[in-house]
Amino acid sequence: MNVILLGPPGVGKGTQGVLLAEGKSWKHMATGDILRANRREGTPLGQEAQKYMDAGELVPDHLIVAMVKDTLASLPQEQGVVFDGFPRTVPQAESLDGALSELDRGVDRVVVLEADGEVLVKRIAGRRSCPECGSVFNVYMNPPAREGVCDKCGSELVHRADDNPDTVRNRLNVYREQTEPLIRFYEDREGVLARIPGEGSVEEIQRGIWEVLE
Numbered sequence: 001m002n003v004i005l006l007g008p009p010g011v012g013k014g015t016q017g018v019l020l021a022e023g024k025s026w027k028h029m030a031t032g033d034i035l036r037a038n039r040r041e042g043t044p045l046g047q048e049a050q051k052y053m054d055a056g057e058l059v060p061d062h063l064i065v066a067m068v069k070d071t072l073a074s075l076p077q078e079q080g081v082v083f084d085g086f087p088r089t090v091p092q093a094e095s096l097d098g099a100l101s102e103l104d105r106g107v108d109r110v111v112v113l114e115a116d117g118e119v120l121v122k123r124i125a126g127r128r129s130c131p132e133c134g135s136v137f138n139v140y141m142n143p144p145a146r147e148g149v150c151d152k153c154g155s156e157l158v159h160r161a162d163d164n165p166d167t168v169r170n171r172l173n174v175y176r177e178q179t180e181p182l183i184r185f186y187e188d189r190e191g192v193l194a195r196i197p198g199e200g201s202v203e204e205i206q207r208g209i210w211e212v213l214e
């Protein structure tokens with residue numbers, strides 16, 4: 001299965017992506033996490049991506065597509081994938097179709113998580129992320145067992161630099177303008193797209209996703 005999680009920043013794609021990948025033993029392909037790892041390691045890709053990420057803009061399509069293709073090519077044929085934060089533009093979605101079909105794969109399901117702007121801004125304010133394993137917590141709604149420490153791998157949690165209010169506002173605009181058109185793109189394919197309210201608890205949303213995938 002190749003499943004895409006689509007939705008605005010802060011709606012819970014990261015949290016649900018980690019849970020889904022774990023539950024199904026799929027690869028969690030989170031392009032934001034891969035970019036942040038590249039930045040930490042100071043790779044040329046990480047250095048190039050930095051200015052876009054800090055401004056809440058999208059990193060150019062050709063860089064993202066090359067990165068995703070590399071990762072896809074390294075996976076065993078039968079390995080399921082959950083895409084989180086990719087594709088984010090129509091050209092990325094078209095490139096993904098091409099890359100998947102070369103590997104005898106296709107997009108099986110697109111799950112859209114939906115929530116309104118106010119909820120997202122609040123969620124992002126409380127978000128704490130694990131830079132090592134990609135786990136996401138929220139100090140109000142889904143706190144880690146020990147403050148500031150990742151439950152899963154014990155690393156120190158961070159408040160992402162691009163989670164500040166100004167950058168978040170821009171990321172939401174970028175989502176509406178460049179990523180939301182993907183809903184129409186996938187809606188035109190019969191039986192592929194499903195919408196799930198992203199405002200419930202982690203467990204409720206998780207249950208919704210599993211039902212859709214069955």
Ligand code: AMP
Nearest residue numbers: 031032052053057058059064085086088
């Ligand atoms: P995320 O962790 O998904 O919120 O992504 C954080 C930032 O990484 C975004 O604001 C973009 O600057 C960049 N980014 C992640 N995924 C993509 C993508 N598919 N296309 C372009 N930029 C991306």
